[in-house]
Structures are given as structure tokens and as C-alpha cells.
Amino acid sequence: MKKRFFAAALAAVMIAASASGCAQGSNTDSAAASGTGTASGDTIKIGGLAPLTGSVSVYGNATNNGVLLAVKAANDAGGINGKKIQYICYDEKGDATEAVNAYNKLVENDKVVALVGDVTSTPTLAVAQQAVNDNLPMISATATAAGVTTTGENVFRACVTDPFQGEMMASYTKKKLGAKTAAILYNMADDYSSGVAEAYKQAAEAEGITIVAEEKFQTNDVDFKSQLTSIKGKNPDVLFLPVYYQDLAQIAVQVKQTGVKAKLMGVDGWDGVLDKIDKSNADALQGSYFCSQYTAESTDSKVQDFIKAYKAAYKAEPNMFSVLGYDAMNMMIQAIKDAGSTDSDAVIKAMAALKFKGLTGDITFDKDRNPVKTCAILTIKDDAYKFVEYYKK
Amino acid sequence: MDFLSQIINGLGIGSIYALVALGYSMVYGIVQLINFAHGDIIMVGAYVTYLVLVVGGAPLWVAVLASIAFCTIAGVLIERVAYRRLLNMGAPRIYLLITAIGVSIFLQNLSQLLFTSSGKSMPKMFPSDSLDLGSIQLSSVSLITIVTSVALMVLLQVLVSKTKIGKAMRATSEDAGAAKLMGINTNITVAFTFGIGSALAAVGAVLYCGAYPLITPYMGGMLGLKAFVAAVLGGIGSIPGAMLGGYLIGVAESLTKAAGGSQITDAVVFGILIIVLLFKPAGLLGKNVREKV
Numbered sequence: 001m002k003k004r005f006f007a008a009a010l011a012a013v014m015i016a017a018s019a020s021g022c023a024q025g026s027n028t029d030s031a032a033a034s035g036t037g038t039a040s041g042d043t044i045k046i047g048g049l050a051p052l053t054g055s056v057s058v059y060g061n062a063t064n065n066g067v068l069l070a071v072k073a074a075n076d077a078g079g080i081n082g083k084k085i086q087y088i089c090y091d092e093k094g095d096a097t098e099a100v101n102a103y104n105k106l107v108e109n110d111k112v113v114a115l116v117g118d119v120t121s122t123p124t125l126a127v128a129q130q131a132v133n134d135n136l137p138m139i140s141a142t143a144t145a146a147g148v149t150t151t152g153e154n155v156f157r158a159c160v161t162d163p164f165q166g167e168m169m170a171s172y173t174k175k176k177l178g179a180k181t182a183a184i185l186y187n188m189a190d191d192y193s194s195g196v197a198e199a200y201k202q203a204a205e206a207e208g209i210t211i212v213a214e215e216k217f218q219t220n221d222v223d224f225k226s227q228l229t230s231i232k233g234k235n236p237d238v239l240f241l242p243v244y245y246q247d248l249a250q251i252a253v254q255v256k257q258t259g260v261k262a263k264l265m266g267v268d269g270w271d272g273v274l275d276k277i278d279k280s281n282a283d284a285l286q287g288s289y290f291c292s293q294y295t296a297e298s299t300d301s302k303v304q305d306f307i308k309a310y311k312a313a314y315k316a317e318p319n320m321f322s323v324l325g326y327d328a329m330n331m332m333i334q335a336i337k338d339a340g341s342t343d344s345d346a347v348i349k350a351m352a353a354l355k356f357k358g359l360t361g362d363i364t365f366d367k368d369r370n371p372v373k374t375c376a377i378l379t380i381k382d383d384a385y386k387f388v389e390y391y392k393k
Numbered sequence: 394m395d396f397l398s399q400i401i402n403g404l405g406i407g408s409i410y411a412l413v414a415l416g417y418s419m420v421y422g423i424v425q426l427i428n429f430a431h432g433d434i435i436m437v438g439a440y441v442t443y444l445v446l447v448v449g450g451a452p453l454w455v456a457v458l459a460s461i462a463f464c465t466i467a468g469v470l471i472e473r474v475a476y477r478r479l480l481n482m483g484a485p486r487i488y489l490l491i492t493a494i495g496v497s498i499f500l501q502n503l504s505q506l507l508f509t510s511s512g513k514s515m516p517k518m519f520p521s522d523s524l525d526l527g528s529i530q531l532s533s534v535s536l537i538t539i540v541t542s543v544a545l546m547v548l549l550q551v552l553v554s555k556t557k558i559g560k561a562m563r564a565t566s567e568d569a570g571a572a573k574l575m576g577i578n579t580n581i582t583v584a585f586t587f588g589i590g591s592a593l594a595a596v597g598a599v600l601y602c603g604a605y606p607l608i609t610p611y612m613g614g615m616l617g618l619k620a621f622v623a624a625v626l627g628g629i630g631s632i633p634g635a636m637l638g639g640y641l642i643g644v645a646e647s648l649t650k651a652a653g654g655s656q657i658t659d660a661v662v663f664g665i666l667i668i669v670l671l672f673k674p675a676g677l678l679g680k681n682v683r684e685k686v
Binding site for chain 2: 188215216217218220221222223225226227229230233246249250253254256257258259275276277278279280281
């Protein structure tokens with residue numbers, strides 16, 4: 001085992017050495033001198049990290065597939081300022097230690113100029129700590145944990161954070177639905193659910209909506225009738241449910257059983273609920289609203305082209321992860337183009353000032369390097385998701 | 394009248410606990426075995442209902458009968474394959490307990506293998522509207538559940554106290570050796586008890602699916618544990634005790650959640666159990682029998 005690892009490491013070093021060797025002489029890029037990035041003559045090396053095997057490999061592969069499509073599209077269109085992109089991705093198995101090892105390999109051996117990754121929050125946080133020391137421009141497609149981008153000036157992300165969705169829906173509740181009162185039911189044992197609930201509550205109160213009830217449940221609960229009966233007594237206009245689709249399937253049916261009349265609203269955890277609720281019960285979700293960063297129902301031709309290309313390449317439906325992977329890579333490409341070089345500071349500056357039109361809407365970055373973008377508002381009608389509009393608060 | 398609605402909510406889930414608790418209680422009464430696989434029988438019943446109703450497209454009454462039949466057979470089969478030899482050999486109780494846990498894990502993993510671990514959605518079985526009775530909100534599903542469970546308990550009580558097999562059950566429970574000497578086939582009696590318990594769990598499964606239309610291979614775990622607590626609380630071995638325990642736990646849960654204490658619901662349930670056992674070690678309706686020497 002040790003021997004094999006040594007051999008692999010040696011091979012990697014040799015490949016890297018030969019790659020940078022052939023770069024000598026023909027390279028005129030300014031980044032060659034900056035130490036953090038060496039652009040070989042006619043390629044720009046961008047590193048990638050994703051869990052391609054292991055328990056979260058579903059996310060990793062979907063994201064990486066999206067990234068690969070973006071690289072291919074960019075190279076077909078002539079690359080970045082005449083140079084082809086070379087994308088080097090390592091499998092980190094969803095593990096923070098593996099991710100840091102892979103990161104070191106990318107920086108020291110492969111001499112990448114930028115990083116698109118990681119996919120899940122925990123390894124991303126670990127890698128971000130390292131990337132800050134190297135001042136390497138980095139964008140994660142899908143890591144939602146609040147601390148990811150506050151690690152350093154060089155760390156960005158393509159997905160919106162959990163609290164952002166709560167604020168978005170609070171604004172939608174007031175401005176589009178004209179609701180005056182709202183109730184919240186959330187899973188207090190889950191960071192995602194309680195984080196969104198808290199953000200929604202604060203934003204809704206700031207908008208002038210009265211939160212009449214705030215009920216909680218725990219992971220694996222199936223009986224919500226008591227909480228819903230209490231909510232029913234307060235008669236709110238809107239019931240906000242920042243929960244995952246399995247819980248939603250149970251809650252929605254019990255909403256009907258207990259006779260709660262409020263309009264149901266939620267966030268991207270709802271996606272997939274129609275597979276978990278039988279057609280005969282789907283009327284419980286009729287007319288409810290939720291937001292998502294991506295919808296296959298979108299009328300945007302860019303999205304439809306992407307779906308076609310993705311299906312042709314991978315024989316599978318793209319999901320939110322693939323779309324965010326595609327956007328994240330394109331944002332990095334755009335930033336390097338805007339910077340006109342692969343110098344770290346220039347790319348980071350270009351990224352911070354980026355105005356990007358992606359599959360997940362128009363994107364700019366706020367001061368914490370989180371994206372500010374439109375969200376797709378979806379409604380459920382006759383047992384199907386229906387795209388309503390892109391909404392920006 | 395929120396309070397009354399909450400009581401009805403509690404009785405609804407309590408009825409399901411009670412139906413499962415009856416199985417624990419009867420089996421314990423007759424062979425002193427805590428059958429931890431019993432909670433998973435409800436899961437088996439739910440998946441049979443799903444297969445017949447959704448995959449097979451049969452009407453509800455067929456699904457109910459199929460679920461009852463399948464669970465009864467499964468219950469008898471489990472007794473025959475896993476427990477009978479141990480029981481007849483007079484194996485220590487801890488062996489039986491470990492076997493029961495093994496059967497429980499086997500059933501969970503089997504259904505995970507067959508149906509994957511992601512949940513399956515059940516169709517609407519009963520009218521799901523809420524009834525407005527003046528100021529009181531009643532969910533019709535809760536009402537159906539409560540009425541069915543009470544009817545089944547009356548039937549069971551008649552079966553145990555008035556019929557010949559019921560007499561055999563009581564005799565076996567009192568003294569299996571003496572019952573055998575009186576010409577009672579205790580093997581058949583014990584198998585019958587497992588069958589009846591499982592049939593009740595199957596009805597519980599159907600009612601559960603009506604109220605909570607998403608089933609998973611692990612749904613029997615916590616449900617079984619709560620039902621076991623209900624059986625112990627009411628006095629294990631006692632049929633009315635199991636029902637009372639089920640209702641009490643259901644109502645306690647519902648009221649705790651309604652008072653905003655979702656995070657301590659389980660603590661309240663187990664807390665009640667501890668307090669009752671401190672003052673009445675045999676449970677609320679349990680008889681304090683001296684250990685046989």
C-alpha cells in the first residue's frame with residue numbers, strides 16, 4: 001500500500017515536472033512569476049475537488065459533471081484569452097483530511113491557478129483554511145455553511161446560503177402574496193431548517209408581518225397534528241415550512257387533516273416532494289410556493305440548452321448540483337478573463353467585481369463573497385412543479 | 394376548544410400505540426418474552442398494504458385483509474422459526490431477548506433490501522378532511538383510528554374471556570406445564586397468540602398509513618418502543634392496561650407538543666413511565682403476582 005502510494009506520488013511529481021518543463025520558454029504570462037500560479041504555455045490549470053466516491057458521491061458527481069461541461073464549452077469556444085483550460089479534479093471521498101491532501105497535491109504538484117470546489121461544507125471549510133494561506137482564488141459550487149466564505153478574501157461560492165433563502169421568501173410573502181400574518185413549523189434539531197426559520201422570522205418581522213406561531217419538531221417525528229392544531233387556532237395567512245421533502249410529505253397531509261387553511265411556503269429542501277406524496281394526497285400542496293436555485297421548468301433558453309447537453313453527455317437529468325457546478329466554473333473562467341491574467345490578486349479582484357449571467361440567474365457578490373442573485377419561485381399545481389417567476393428581493 | 398382537539402389528536406396516535414402494545418402485552422403474558430420484533434411487524438404490515446394497494450391497485454378492503462393475513466403468517470412463522478425451540482428448551486430469557494432483537498434487525502434490513510431506505514408514499518385511504526363541530530376541530534382520520542381500536546379491543550376481550558382458545562391462552566399464561574398436563578397444546582396456543590398480536594399490528598399499520606402517509610423500513614423502531622412503554626405503563630400482560638397505556642402516552646405526547654415542548658416529548662413519555670413504575674411497579678392495571686418458585 002505504502003509502496004503504491006509512493007509510486008503514485010512519484011508519478012504525479014514526474015508528470016507535473018514534465019508539464020512545467022514543456023512550459024518553459026514559451027510562457028509569457030505574468031502569472032508565471034507570481035509563485036501561486038504557473039500557467040503553462042497554452043493551458044490554464046484550474047483545480048477541482050469533489051467527492052466522486054463515498055456516501056456523498058451523488059452530490060460530487062453531479063457537481064463535477066456540471067463543471068466538466070463548462071470546461072468543455074469554454075475550450076470549444078477558444079478557451080480563456082486564447083489558452084485552453086486544463087481541469088484537474090481529485091476525488092476527496094467527502095473527507096476533510098483527504099480534501100486537504102488533494103488540495104496540497106493540486107497546488108504543489110499541479111500548480112493550479114484557481115480552485116473550483118469543494119462540494120460539501122465540511123471539507124470545503126478545511127480546504128478554504130489552506131487556500132487562504134496560499135491566496136488561491138477559490139469558488140465552491142455548493143457549500144452552504146455560513147463560515148465558508150468568511151474564511152478569507154479569496155473564497156467565493158456559487159450557491160446561496162440557507163438564511164438568504166429565508167429572507168427571500170419573507171420578502172415574497174409580503175410583497176407578492178400580501179400576507180399579514182405567518183406561522184413557522186421547523187425541525188429544531190436540524191441546522192438547515194432552524195437556520196432558515198430564524199432568518200425568515202427576522203426578515204418577516206422587518207417586513208411588517210406578524211409571526212403568530214412558531215412551532216418545532218424533531219428529526220424522525222411523524223406526528224405533527226398537535227403543532228398544527230395550535231397553528232390552526234392562530235389562523236395565519238401563511239405557514240412557512242423550511243423542511244426537507246420527506247418531512248413535508250407528512251406535514252402537508254396533516255395540514256389538510258387538521259384543517260389549517262394557510263398558504264404553504266418553503267425553500268429548496270422541498271424539491272423532490274412530489275415523488276414522496278401520492279397523487280391522491282397531492283392536493284394538500286396545491287397552490288403552495290417554494291424557491292429553488294434551479295428549475296428544469298425554466299423558460300430560459302440557456303437552461304434548456306444545458307439540460308440537452310447534460311443529457312447527451314451523461315444520460316441523466318441534471319440537478320441543482322450540476323447547474324451550480326456549471327455556473328461556478330463559468331464564474332471562475334469569467335473572472336480570469338476579466339483579470340486578463342492568472343495572477344491571484346487580479347483574479348480575486350475580478351471575481352469580487354463580477355457581474356455574471358448564469359443558469360441560476362444574474363449573479364453579483366456581496367461583501368462576504370456570497371452570491372446575490374435571483375431565485376426561481378415555483379408553485380405546485382395539479383401534481384406538478386410550475387415555474388412562476390425569477391424573484392429578487 | 395384547542396384543548397379538546399389536542400386530546401383527540403393524542404387519542405388518535407395513542408390508538409395505534411395501543412394496538413401495537415396489545416401484541417407486546419399478550420406475548421409477554423403467555424411466554425414472558427419481550428418480542429422486540431413486534432414493532433417491525435407494523436412496518437411489514439405497512440409495506441404489504443403498500444404493495445397491494447399501490448403496486449397491485451387493489452381496493453382498500455383487499456389491502457387490509459392481505460395485510461392482516463400476511464402479518465398473522467409472519468408472526469406465527471417468526472415464533473416457529475426463531476423462538477419455539479428456545480422456549481421449549483427453557484432457555485434463559487436473555488437469549489430470547491437477543492433473538493428478538495436479531496429478528497427485528499433482520500426484518501428492517503430485509504425491507505431495506507427489497508424497498509430501499511427511501512420512503513414510500515401511501516395514497517389517501519380515508520377522507521382526510523377535518524370536521525368542524527362548533528369550536529372543536531376533529532380530523533376524521535383520528536376518529537376512524539379511535540373507533541377501530543376500541544372495537545378491536547372489545548373483540549379481543551371477548552375472544553380471551555369467552556372462547557375455548559381464549560381459555561387455553563389464559564391457562565397457558567398461568568402455568569404452561571399444568572396446561573400441557575390438562576391436554577392443552579401449548580405450542581398451538583402460543584403460536585395463536587403471536588398470530589393475533591401480529592394481526593392487530595397489521596390493523597395498526599393500515600391506520601398508521603392512513604394518518605402518516607410515508608413509510609420507511611425503520612418506522613417500526615420508535616413506534617415499537619413507545620408501544621412497549623405503553624404496555625409496561627398499563628401493566629404488561631393486561632389487555633385493558635395496554636389500551637390505557639397507549640392512550641395515556643398518546644395524549645401526553647400531544648399535550649406536551651401543544652404546550653410548546655416538542656424537544657422534551659420523549660422525555661415526558663419516559664418520565665411518566667419511570668414515575669408510574671416507582672409507585673406501581675406492576676403498571677397501572679397490572680396484577681402483582683409473586684414469582685413462581
